[in-house]
């Protein structure tokens with residue numbers, strides 16, 4: 001028996017030459033095939049529509065995202081010229097917290113998915129925060145009570161959609177973040193779809209106990225969320241099921257929140273290793289090992305990853321809501337550029353910011369401030385300011401927000417960050433990467449695979465099915481692709497940071513309490 | 517000589533129509549104005565949309581002139597966009613070949629480095645994005661000279677600046693080298709810029725097959741070349757495949 005099993009496995013590795021990743025991000029969904037060296041073999045991508053139905057509301061259509069995956073999955077295989085039989089496993093990384101509710105019998109979403117940037121729950125969150133037992137939330141789950149996370153959104157949807165609470169109580173309506181939705185759809189949907197989430201995604205709901213990694217009755221009670229709608233919590237790397245659609249026969253063997261996937265893809269496996277991913281928002285994560293460490297400077301405690309039955313690895317996180325999203329607003333909202341990368345061309349048309357600062361508190365401010373009542377501002381406007389200066393201010397906002405979370409992390413850990421490992425779509429922007437090195441006064445390093453989120457999901461899936469043997473092997477795949485060294489005059493840095501901080505203060509207290 | 521191409525005439529008429537008046541027209545209005553079947557008009561509009569000459573308003577479905585047409589006189593593809601679109605394949609090329617990767621475009625008679633991926637050995641290296649290199653002495657520069665008529669036109673007649681014993685010295689010699697490059701679809705520079713260094717490059721194409729840049733690897737001659745100083749075929753294949761992958765993502769037809 002035993003030798004038989006081994007034989008089959010050896011044959012498998014001959015045929016299964018690739019691992020697939022699905023990166024279901026905030027702006028787009030990507031499908032990438034990696035070979036054994038962690039090198040990209042094919043990549044397909046599709047943007048989905050951002051719905052902004054009211055100020056502060058941000059929605060996605062979960063069905064559109066599923067259809068995008070139906071397109072790009074087979075296309076990625078075709079691009080590599082292979083069939084799904086040559087794929088050892090697929091791993092999923094996803095935008096976190098975004099809430100999908102769907103009918104378990106029809107597979108149709110009940111409402112549009114409510115995106116993590118959405119602030120519709122601000123009054124609800126304020127109400128909940130005033131309850132005498134509100135302190136238990138942070139104690140139990142390690143997160144701040146904020147609009148950002150899923151539980152208030154679920155509660156809001158249950159309260160505002162007629163008949164929904166009854167259906168949820170009966171277990172007719174399921175909740176999931178994007179990975180749960182996609183895994184359920186891939187494994188058959190109403191026909192035997194598997195309803196699971198992983199520890200990293202569950203750790204972003206406000207409903208999971210950060211110490212024992214299970215749904216917590218006290219939290220479910222506090223938010224009024226019925227247990228019947230919740231997925232089962234699983235490790236980040238484990239075979240959850242086999243796809244029956246899109247890539248039939250392929251094992252679905254990993255799921256992680258995109259930021260945790262990037263931590264994994266950067267091979268930050270040791271305590272003290274950190275990375276920052278620059279996408280729609282930007283997220284600095286620090287591996288803190290097997291203990292959940294509490295921040296005193298506005299950072300979150302979250303799960304980093306859990307491989308099979310091994311103990312979970314925790315992380316401390318500095319979340320910035322709006323970085324690439326500001327570039328997107330410059331493109332779509334203002335129409336000043338045609339594509340995101342053109343922001344660099346426009347920014348380089350001038351030598352500095354001309355005294356102008358943009359604080360993009362579109363969803364309030366996340367780490368380290370956690371001010372949900374803040375809203376965005378542009379300050380320092382004079383007749384001198386051109387669109388070039390605004391473009392610079394857009395990019396600099398990402399730099400200064402990074403500085404704030406790095407300062408918080410240094411204060412919490414008592415150590416000074418010595419280099420910043422970066423990845424994500426914005427790392428193609430040289431002006432921005434140089435500016436980040438300048439304002440942090442440390443080297444900024446980009447690894448050989450800019451799509452680190454995808455790589456992390458692939459790594460976890462490959463580990464789960466034995467395609468890669470261990471973490472050490474993965475570490476050897478990491479190589480430096482680019483490095484930016486700090487070159488800013490310290491006096492200028494100090495002056496500019498002071499201006500930035502004064503600009504930030506001016507965003508506070510904009511939304512007045514109890515104003516709809 | 518063959519007569520005029522009907523679909524191009526029609527496309528030109530559609531652009532003229534959109535350039536007049538309010539500039540936003542629906543499919544039926546366009547088809548009616550030009551006396552075309554709706555299907556025919558739609559096919560032409562979709563092609564014009566693909567190349568960026570026409571845009572369709574999402575809400576109303578109406579057509580208008582596209583941004584690419586308005587910027588026809590300036591840069592074809594923003595260099596920062598080229599970097600963003602090529603970054604994944606440039607990384608993969610560096611990982612496969614084990615060598616440093618660069619992407620370059622033509623700028624006023626020079627080769628402008630717009631992207632650089634370090635050699636994946638984690639040694640100390642410095643980003644040289646923004647650096648200008650000679651066109652006639654680098655593989656990337658020669659690729660651009662071979663395929664980009666504007667770049668070729670910027671080369672002065674007569675003697676070329678030598679950087680080593682192997683640099684191409686005369687425009688006549690250069691012309692011959694370029695036709696060889698067009699024949700095989702890639703270029704090499706073996707010790708033509710720096711003694712002991714070699715590079716291999718291939719063209720990056722955009723819509724319609726227009727060459728928008730070059731992508732290549734560079735490193736020591738003993739690693740990039742065989743004992744006869746000829747670029748290793750496996751490395752040439754890596755470079756060409758990577759440049760082709762970027763081209764496909766940019767919308768170039770297959771070649």
Ligand SMILES: Nc1ncnc2c1ncn2[C@@H]1O[C@H](COP(=O)(O)OP(=O)(O)O)[C@@H](O)[C@H]1O
Nearest residue numbers: 025026027279280324325327328340341425429
């Ligand atoms: N060259 C660039 N310069 C600045 N911003 C960019 C650039 N390229 C992409 N972006 C921004 O990065 C974001 C996309 O990056 P990505 O990592 O795919 O994000 P996400 O996973 O959150 O969807 C978009 O918000 C876009 O505006």
Ligand SMILES: [Mg+2]
Nearest residue numbers: 025258279453
């Ligand atoms: Mg992403």
